[in-house]
Amino acid sequence: MIWLRVILIVAIVIMIVIMIAWALLELNLRSTTKRLEAAGVTFEALTGRKLEPELATDQFEAWTHCPSCGEFDCHAMREPLPWIRQDWLAWNSGRTAWIERNTWTQTITSWGGHTSRVIDSAPEYPIAEPVNETRFATIRICKCGKEWGQK
Numbered sequence: 369m370i371w372l373r374v375i376l377i378v379a380i381v382i383m384i385v386i387m388i389a390w391a392l393l394e395l396n397l398r399s400t401t402k403r404l405e406a407a408g409v410t411f412e413a414l415t416g417r418k419l420e421p422e423l424a425t426d427q428f429e430a431w432t433h434c435p436s437c438g439e440f441d442c443h444a445m446r447e448p449l450p451w452i453r454q455d456w457l458a459w460n461s462g463r464t465a466w467i468e469r470n471t472w473t474q475t476i477t478s479w480g481g482h483t484s485r486v487i488d489s490a491p492e493y494p495i496a497e498p499v500n501e502t503r504f505a506t507i508r509i510c511k512c513g514k515e516w517g518q519k
């Protein structure tokens with residue numbers, strides 16, 4: 369049984385070495401980021417572009433910021449779509465089927481085999497709910513995929 373103790377001690381020593389190495393790497397990465405920030409290296413300085421999603425507006429501007437990624441550009445436009453009940457019903461039935469297919473249930477049992485807890489994940493349906501876009505004059509489309517209305 370002494371070899372089991374030796375293996376256990378070696379495993380603990382290896383784990384401690386890995387944890388120390390990981391902690392040193394993490395500290396090293398943090399200090400690099402701080403040095404870049406201290407030197408004034410920003411996304412704007414590197415690319416010449418400003419990312420300011422807080423400047424996005426629902427009032428029409430030809431050149432505007434994306435509310436998601438902040439890209440300042442003359443974003444593509446499309447016609448606003450009206451809300452159609454059939455579209456919403458199709459979206460809702462698709463969403464219901466998607467949630468039924470993708471719900472992931474985890475059952476946690478105790479040592480005796482009794483169920484102590486059941487966890488249901490609540491997946492988020494990836495397709496946006498159809499909305500009435502006719503209150504907007506145009507819908508802008510960013511390269512990142514974000515679409516938003518402007519009046």
Ligand SMILES: [Zn+2]
Pocket residue numbers: 434435436437438439510511512513514
């Ligand atoms: Zn964007």
